[in-house]
Amino acid sequence: MVLTNEDVVDLVAFRRKLHRTPELSRQEAQTARDVRAFLAATRPDQIMTGLGGYGIAAVYEGRQPGPTVMVRAELDGLPIEEISDLPYRSAIPGKAHLCGHDGHMAILAGLARALGRQRPQRGRAILMFQPAEEDGSGAAAVVADPRFREISPDFAFALHNLPGLPFGKAALAEGPVSCASRGMRVVLNGKTAHASMPETGISPVPVVAELMPALTALGRGGPMDDGFSMVTITHAKIGEPAFGVAPARAEIWATLRTLTDAGMEDLCVSAEHLVLNAAREKELSAEISYDDIFAHCENAPEAVAHLRRALDEESVPYDRGDLPMRASEDFGRFGQRAPAAMFFLGAGENHPSLHNPDYDFPDDLIGIGVRVFMRTLRNLLG
CATH class of the missing domain: 3.40.630.10 (Zn peptidases)
Known part of the structure; x- marks a missing residue:
């Protein structure tokens, strides 16, 4: 016993x-x-x-x-x-x-x-x-x-x-x-403007709208084999809670998930490439960092x-x-x-x-x- x-x-x-x-x-x-x-x-x-x-x-x-x-x-x-x-x-x-x-x-x-x-x-x-x-x-x-x-x-x-x-x-x-995963934090920065003249600023809104489905689409899903990957948007924030200001800053949080560590490296490269290209096209700066990193x-x-x-x-x-x-x-x-x-x-x-x-x-x-x-x-x- x-x-x-x-x-x-x-x-x-x-x-x-x-x-x-x-x-x-x-x-x-x-x-x-x-x-x-x-x-x-x-x-x-x-x-x-x-x-x-x-x-x-x-x-x-x-x-x-x-x-x-x-x-x-x-x-x-x-x-x-x-x-x-x-x-x-x-x-x-x-x-x-x-x-x-x-x-x-x-x-x-x-x-x-x-x-x-x-x-x-x-x-x-x-x-x-x-x-x-x-x-x-x-x-x-x-x-x-x-x-x-x-x-x-x-x-x-x-x-x-x-x-x-x-x-x-x-x-x-x-x-x-169990899968490798990590939390990807994307911070986009542009320039504020009066809400009546948004064209005088650089807003991250179009890029956020583009990136959320595009990042999600990077996940292949499917069977749990070496090619499995998933991207889940977990949080987003745009500007401040004010009606008179067109925003300059936005954040997107996404969880990246793959079956193996090698797959995670590839997924990170693809996600970073997607973010940086989208930000550059709209004249935004982009910062990318990672938290909750699991092998x-x-x-x-x-x-x-x-x-x-x-x-x-x-x-x-x-x-x-x-x-x-x-x-x-x-x-x-x-x-x-x-x-x-x-x-x-x-x-x-x-x-x-x-x-x-x-x-x-x-x-x-x-x-x-x-x-x-x-x-x-x-x-x-x-």
Whole structure:
């Protein structure tokens, strides 16, 4: 038995405590303190804090040399108001754990309980609580932290709960499983004019009207293969809220999405070319910047094989499901450093979707996640 009944009660309470106090990307100070306090009680051989921001890594050493295996969860919540009557609903207005990161942390907390009782026979188990997953900056910051060299995993694993998939069923596949994406911000600048004489200014309005459908058309859509791409306009602003002024400035925000990182480079080149040419024709200046940059998530065959074995041995049903998925996941950065794999664990076919205001992580997934990861660790480390 990996978890006792008392463990399950404690882990559910811990998850709900985290749910009540969500923090946004790069602001997870209290969450990190709560996680560290829980981990300390399991007596890890080392707790590393402040990794890439508020990241935490708990290290459990084996008695003999062997591989280093890392399992990752995320610390951050979302800037969304929770709509819920739950007694443990978010106590922070405008912020909520509506992606299940509270549940993912509880799963790693369960692993900490088990590893605290019985260390691996060889190598090291690393429990990584990553900051800033939601904006795509956290994994890159953790990997760039000089102390990450002390971790240097030989394998990295993660999961994400997935509404729409039958409860307790897993989706797992080799190759790309989630898309590369980035937020493109376009700022256009011209010259203001009196609204009665717009011809004396340089307005960005015609270029905005041209670019929004043209950028969207760059996305090929279609099947989820190497040629897949998508561009979604997410925000636009023109001028100031005044009736007497023809505008000079405009912004367009678009999310660019491709199945692979190589495809993203090509899509960015095409989008930038389109913007700069349209601006030049209308004598506007254009500034282009990027935020929320996610690498695509690639499941390595050798890492997938270890998860498949664990799922089989724990009698958790699985298939490839609808993978790869359009959404993005910051775990891909770790896959650039070591063979890595993420599986998706069903939250229920009719469960509210991720990022919906009424979403809540199903507590009964905690035990399943702990069992699969603990079996993976025992198979690799003894």
